[in-house]
Amino acid sequence: MENSTYQLIEDCKATNRALYKFYAAVMIVIFILALPLNASVLHLFIFKLKFWKSNSNNIFLFNLVLADILLLFCLPIKAYNFIQGERRSENDTVCKAMLFMLFLNRGASIAFLTVTSIDRYFNVVHPGRKNLLKALKKSPQISILIWLLLLPLTIPTMLKTFECCNSHKTTNDDTLVKDVVDSLREVVFFTQIVIPFIILVYCTVHIVNRLRKKTVGDRTKLRRAVFLVTAVMVVFSVCFLPCTLARMVLLITRVKDLSERHQDKAAVAFDGLMVLSYMDCLLDPLVYCFCSTKFKALYLSNYFPFLVRDAQVSFDSSTGNASHPASHPTSNNVI
Known part of the structure; x- marks a missing residue:
């Protein structure tokens, strides 16, 4: 039985077919619910808001919904693999393309959530201070720059097939190149979540403190800012932090070369929490509501x-x- 489990792990097969079919069902539900929601939001940004002419955060939010939609298109393929009892596609080209899309668009989603929170932090905590973000947010340059900076971070996923999260797994053909590629991949995975989370905590604490010290003036704007950063924190806490912790546990089982049973349980838990991370495509519209008063x-x-x-x-x-009739100010x- 142990050899069978070991072989399934090495072949990137699901050891619990029923559980992975459940994971697939969850992804299909997320896709069905999130696609029309994000498509409708995208329609508003393009045809109603005309985000490229707006003097607000709409450019950031447009890029956020664009990243979510691109990520959604990966879910049916991922669900199909899970239904077939495969943790990844057996086709190397499809596998690498999927990893490229997942890394790029998850990174973009996290980046634009973080930039939106930083922008709100400066508007609330340092309203009179000039900053580069405030100057650039009205133009697409900073959004294009973010996408371009994210592209190199996906290179580790393209150098070698991502063998079912088997980073740093002890094998007979370990090489320095493999170790470097595995390490780069893990650095990308953890830094794109941990560093933005630290930034969000910092912004949240200072905005909340600003609200507490504000005794006169417009407190509604401050409350809305608190709602925004709180919504982003909820998205991070629900979607990204659990899979990050699961990834850490999985790496420990690999490095310490624990039994295949422990490695399999860690891998199954990680796959499940990665499915949970796709929920951000449903939660991000909350950020749109809290960020834009209109x-x-x-x-x-x-x-x-x-x-x-x-x-x-x-x-x-x-x-x-938005404007209202005089009778309803x-x-x-x-x-």
């Missing part, structure tokens, strides 16, 4: 007009501002 009203008025109780909100796509449609 987005919720615009979304409801376009897709769920029957939920809009008060006067309709007219939207100026060139400025990203305090409409609740805009968060």
Whole structure:
């Protein structure tokens, strides 16, 4: 039985077919729910908000939803592999392409969530201070730069087939190149989650402190900023931190060369928590609502007009501002 489990691990096969079929079902549900949601958000950014003309965070948020949609297209392939009892595609080209897309778009999603929180931090904690981010956020340059910086981080996934997360696994053909590639891959995986999380904690703490010290003035803007960074923290805590901890446990079992049974349990847990990480495609729209004071009203008025109780909100796509009829100056449609 031990040899059978060992062989399944080495061949990148699922040792628990029923559990991996459940993982596949979860990914299919995420895909079915998240695709129309993100597509509708993308439609608003392009045809209603005209994000490229906006003087707000819409450029960042557009890139965030774009990363989520590109990530979603990987899920049906991943689900199919799991249903077939494979932890990865047996086709090396498909396998590497999938890893490239997953690394790139997960990294982009994390990066744009972090940049959005940093921007809100400067607006709230240092409102009068000039900063490079504030100057560049109105143009696409910084978004293009982020995508370009993420591309080299995917190189470790393309140098050698990602053997089912078997990094640093003890084998007879260990080489220095293999160790370097494995180490680069793990550095990319951990830094793209741990460093942004530290930044988010820093931004959250300072924004909350700013809210507590604010005794006069507009506290609504500060509360909205707290909601934003809290939403981002929830996305990180639910989606990314569990799989990071599972990855750490998995690496420990590899490096210490524990029994195949322990390695298999660690790998199965990691695969399951990676599936959970794809939930960020469903949670990110919460960030859109908390980040933009107009987005919720615009979304409801376009897709769920029957939920809009008060006067309709007219939207100026060139400025990203909502206006209300004079008879309803305090409409609740805009968060």
